[in-house]
Amino acid sequence: EIVLTQSPGTLSLSPGERATLSCRASQSFSSSYLAWYQQKPGQAPRLLIYAASIRATGIPDRFSGSGSGAEFTLTISRLEPEDFAVYYCQQYGNSLYSFGQGTKVEIK
Amino acid sequence: QLQLQESGPGLLKPSETLSLTCTASGGSISSTTHYWGWIRQPPGKGLEWIGAITSSRSTYYSPSLRGRVTISVDTSKNQFSLNLSSVTAADTAVYYCARLAFGLPRIDYWGQGTLVTVSS
Numbered sequence: 728e729i730v731l732t733q734s735p736g737t738l739s740l741s742p743g744e745r746a747t748l749s750c751r752a753s754q755s756f757s758s759s760y761l762a763w764y765q766q767k768p769g770q771a772p773r774l775l776i777y778a779a780s781i782r783a784t785g786i787p788d789r790f791s792g793s794g795s796g797a798e799f800t801l802t803i804s805r806l807e808p809e810d811f812a813v814y815y816c817q818q819y820g821n822s823l824y825s826f827g828q829g830t831k832v833e834i835k
Numbered sequence: 836q837l838q839l840q841e842s843g844p845g846l847l848k849p850s851e852t853l854s855l856t857c858t859a860s861g862g863s864i865s866s867t868t869h870y871w872g873w874i875r876q877p878p879g880k881g882l883e884w885i886g887a888i889t890s891s892r893s894t895y896y897s898p899s900l901r902g903r904v905t906i907s908v909d910t911s912k913n914q915f916s917l918n919l920s921s922v923t924a925a926d927t928a929v930y931y932c933a934r935l936a937f938g939l940p941r942i943d944y945w946g947q948g949t950l951v952t953v954s955s
Contacts, residue, residue: 728898762941764882771931771945772882778939815882819940822895824872824884 729753729818731827739835746803748830750816755796760819763792763801766829767812775814776801806832837862839932839946847953853919857932857946864913865890871915872935872942873906875928883928887935888915922953 730753740746750761758779764772774783776792779799789804803810811834816827843855857871864871872887886896888906896904900919908915919926930951934944 759939764942766882771948772942773945774941774943777936777941777943781939783941783943817882817942823897824874824887824935824940824942826882826884828881 728823729756729820729825731816731818731825733814733816733827733830735830736828737831737833739833740806741835742806742808744806746801746806746810746832748801748803748814748816748832750794750799750801750827752797752799752818756818756820758795758799761792761794761799762817762819764815764817765810765812766815772815803832808834837934837944839934839944841930841932841946841949843949843951845950845952847922847951848955849923849953850921851953853917853922853926853930853951853953855917855930855932855949855951857915857917859913859915859934862934864908864915865910868938869934869936869943871906871908872933873917874931874933874942874945875926876931876948877925877928885917885919885930924953927951927953 732751734749761779763776766772780792813829813831838860870889873885903920905918929948931948932946933942
């Protein structure tokens with residue numbers, strides 16, 4: 728079973744700044760199987776990125792994903808007030824899904 | 836626009852069986868490009884994938900819950916369901932139903948979630 732570790736646990740930034748979130752896997756896997764989600768308090772998660780770098784429908788282009796092997800990154804180029812939330816990476820393998828523990832992006 | 840809605844009891848006692856149903860509207864459970872799953876989130880914690888089912892009733896379960904979990908589908912009602920047996924306080928969580936995509940795997944639609952509390 729592949730374990731995903733996200734870092735940092737909390738990222739304190741100001742609106743307009745760049746956010747870089749990391750997702751590291753315990754072993755390499757296809758980038759086709761890596762997705763990112765955003766979750767705001769009291770809401771269901773929302774798909775942001777799939778196949779490591781493809782933005783989901785309606786996702787602004789300030790969100791971008793990159794990476795391969797066992798190292799993946801979600802970048803928010805300029806934080807908007809609505810971007811402060813928790814972000815999860817997710818991996819698919821052997822017909823199963825698993826999630827990282829999340830990174831909280833908070834207002835500094 | 837697909838909508839998913841969870842329903843079921845919000846309070847259970849230890850050792851009881853959790854039963855939730857997800858009703859889909861604006862889309863068909865019989866899709867061949869998507870399948871249907873459950874994810875949970877304990878209060879203040881992260882996401883845990885429970886399992887999934889295709890419209891042809893192939894099932895996939897988390898190893899940590901296998902043996903206690905059953906997911907079923909009723910295409911005539913456009914619904915799928917989750918049963919989790921022998922619940923404990925550790926099963927207290929918000930339970931989400933969701934649509935999963937084949938091909939480039941992702942969870943592209945989520946229900947709003949329903950809180951299930953296990954307490955004596």
